Amino acid sequence: MSETTLRRLFAVATPLLLIGAWWAYVTIFNVPRFVLPPPDAVFSELVRLFTSGTIWPHLAHTVGVIVAGFAIGSAAGFALGFALGKWPRIERIVGPYLFFFQTAPKIALAPLFILWFGLGLTSKIVLTVSLVFFPVMVGTILGLRSVPANLHSLCAILKLSQREKLVRVELPAAVPEIFAGLKVAAVQATIGAILAEWLSGGTGLGYLMVFAGTTYKTPLLFAMVLVTSLLGIAVYQALALTEKWLLSWR
Amino acid sequence: MSFDGKVLFCEHRPNNETKLGKVEKLKQAGTHPQVLVRADAVTKIYRSRMGESVEALAPTTLDIHEGEFLSLIGPSGCGKSTFLRILAGLETLSGGKLEWRDGAPTKGSDVGFVFQEPVLLPWLSILDNVRFPLDVFRTPKNEGNERARAMLALVGLGAFEKALPKELSGGMRQRAAIARALVYRPRIVLMDEPFGALDLLTRDRMNDELLRIKNETGSTIVFVTHSIEEAAYLSDRVAVMSARPGRISALHDLDLGPERSEAIKDDPRFYQWLSTLRKELR
Ligand SMILES: Nc1ncnc2c1ncn2[C@@H]1O[C@H](COP(=O)(O)OP(=O)(O)OP(=O)(O)O)[C@@H](O)[C@H]1O
Ligand SMILES: [Mg+2]
Numbered sequence: 001m002s003e004t005t006l007r008r009l010f011a012v013a014t015p016l017l018l019i020g021a022w023w024a025y026v027t028i029f030n031v032p033r034f035v036l037p038p039p040d041a042v043f044s045e046l047v048r049l050f051t052s053g054t055i056w057p058h059l060a061h062t063v064g065v066i067v068a069g070f071a072i073g074s075a076a077g078f079a080l081g082f083a084l085g086k087w088p089r090i091e092r093i094v095g096p097y098l099f100f101f102q103t104a105p106k107i108a109l110a111p112l113f114i115l116w117f118g119l120g121l122t123s124k125i126v127l128t129v130s131l132v133f134f135p136v137m138v139g140t141i142l143g144l145r146s147v148p149a150n151l152h153s154l155c156a157i158l159k160l161s162q163r164e165k166l167v168r169v170e171l172p173a174a175v176p177e178i179f180a181g182l183k184v185a186a187v188q189a190t191i192g193a194i195l196a197e198w199l200s201g202g203t204g205l206g207y208l209m210v211f212a213g214t215t216y217k218t219p220l221l222f223a224m225v226l227v228t229s230l231l232g233i234a235v236y237q238a239l240a241l242t243e244k245w246l247l248s249w250r
Numbered sequence: 251m252s253f254d255g256k257v258l259f260c261e262h263r264p265n266n267e268t269k270l271g272k273v274e275k276l277k278q279a280g281t282h283p284q285v286l287v288r289a290d291a292v293t294k295i296y297r298s299r300m301g302e303s304v305e306a307l308a309p310t311t312l313d314i315h316e317g318e319f320l321s322l323i324g325p326s327g328c329g330k331s332t333f334l335r336i337l338a339g340l341e342t343l344s345g346g347k348l349e350w351r352d353g354a355p356t357k358g359s360d361v362g363f364v365f366q367e368p369v370l371l372p373w374l375s376i377l378d379n380v381r382f383p384l385d386v387f388r389t390p391k392n393e394g395n396e397r398a399r400a401m402l403a404l405v406g407l408g409a410f411e412k413a414l415p416k417e418l419s420g421g422m423r424q425r426a427a428i429a430r431a432l433v434y435r436p437r438i439v440l441m442d443e444p445f446g447a448l449d450l451l452t453r454d455r456m457n458d459e460l461l462r463i464k465n466e467t468g469s470t471i472v473f474v475t476h477s478i479e480e481a482a483y484l485s486d487r488v489a490v491m492s493a494r495p496g497r498i499s500a501l502h503d504l505d506l507g508p509e510r511s512e513a514i515k516d517d518p519r520f521y522q523w524l525s526t527l528r529k530e531l532r
Contacts, residue, residue, distance in 0.1 A: 148369075150365055150367070150369040151369060153335075153338075153363070153365070156339070156340055157338060157339075157340070157362075158358040158382075158386050159356075159358035160386055164386065168382075168385075172371070173373075249374075249414050
């Protein structure tokens with residue numbers, strides 16, 4: 001057997017084994033459904049969520065918060081990272097405040113955001129933005145600073161204008177670091193959106209999870225854990241693919 | 251043969267020279283070498299972070315002639331790269347001045363620079379890297395591709411135009427960097443040990459190519475090298491530098507004629523120069 005077939009076999013066998021063990025444990029020890037439902041109950045709950053259509057408005061809501069928060073947060077993170085990366089003097093002034101803001105736990109800030117921006121969509125997007133912002137900013141600063149000294153010399157020799165240097169040299173050189181930041185930010189955005197829905201409102205995957213937990217609908221809770229994990233992976237993969245395409249030269 | 255003021259200031263430049271017509275200029279060039287740029291008591295002092303200062307270049311005076319091949323040789327750390335970077339405008343002067351005949355270079359296409367190590371844009375193909383200056387100077391794409399391809403063929407990379415820098419060896423990358431510096435036919439080409447990373451055979455070939463390109467383009471070349479043989483083979487003049495503080499300790503007009511080929515390496519005068527230069531480097 002070649003190594004790849006073996007690896008593929010493992011990839012299929014491992015989850016099957018885990019599900020098997022889970023199922024065996026629940027049946028043998030007669031575990032109550034609200035503590036740990038059997039895998040088939042979770043699976044049929046998952047199917048029901050999608051076939052009945054209950055999931056769609058919630059999914060759409062969460063994806064909306066993620067997309068809006070990610071877009072605004074990474075645009076702002078890029079803009080500030082760009083300014084700080086190009087003009088280190090600005091960093092000396094605003095750096096400490098940003099650091100303070102970043103080390104403050106965002107979850108602790110969440111109630112404050114609700115207080116300021118209400119229970120609606122705005123506070124959710126603000127929380128997501130606050131989580132997305134920092135990794136993108138740091139990635140942009142690192143990327144711009146990573147341009148080797150000799151490339152700066154080359155631009156000086158050829159007398160590139162500031163704008164041209166940025167477009168032709170600095171930004172392309174910064175892409176790897178910016179994407180490292182974006183990938184972290186994408187995961188953070190997913191967490192942020194679900195966390196925000198946990199805290200307020202009546203729609204979204206996060207809300208559905210709270211609902212399932214407080215009403216002891218454990219199969220639904222498990223199904224939701226699966227759905228949110230898959231959503232996180234999908235968001236991350238979308239970015240990883242874009243990165244792979246953009247960075248094919250690496 | 252050693253350093254003296256007369257060799258350095260071999261021409262007194264009239265003040266109104268920039269206003270001379272082309273014909274007069276050419277006439278002058280026939281008799282005296284034209285000074286393209288004069289380094290006048292140029293010094294460079296680097297300040298380290300501890301506040302100490304390093305005198306990389308003691309007052310250095312040197313004329314660089316239009317169309318000449320001038321080599322700088324000297325021990326490591328004697329300020330060769332520093333002098334070249336000053337000429338390129340990459341480094342500020344701590345003292346003295348640079349006098350350009352037609353004013354300091356204002357266009358990006360005036361100066362070509364080959365760094366000690368290949369400096370390429372890793373996300374661009376070899377062809378795009380070589381065409382990069384032409385793109386910056388807004389040369390039409392077709393013409394740019396044509397010239398870049400011709401240049402790549404010249405440095406022996408014709409088959410690698412689609413390759414990425416990471417897919418080439420160090421020596422091949424350096425040849426691409428040389429092609430990029432020459433593709434826009436700069437008036438002055440500054441080369442900092444460009445062939446240091448090449449094997450001897452490729453190095454010999456590149457030397458001949460460089461001379462050929464120089465004859466074609468008529469560019470002025472200032473060339474830093476560690477190899478005495480390379481300096482003697484290529485140069486019209488050789489400046490020997492010594493360290494601590496960096497300065498020019500000798501300047502030689504090599505009387506080996508404008509035509510150089512392998513045959514010259516058997517010429518007794520060539521050997522004479524090798525031994526002279528070797529002694530002065532000690
Ligand atoms: N950025 C810098 N800051 C401080 N000192 C410097 C800097 N660059 C060069 N020096 C010093 O200036 C001196 C000359 O350096 P330079 O690079 O010009 O030497 P070089 O002749 O090119 O040497 P090599 O043959 O090894 O390349 C050295 O003593 C070096 O330590
Ligand atoms: Mg050097």
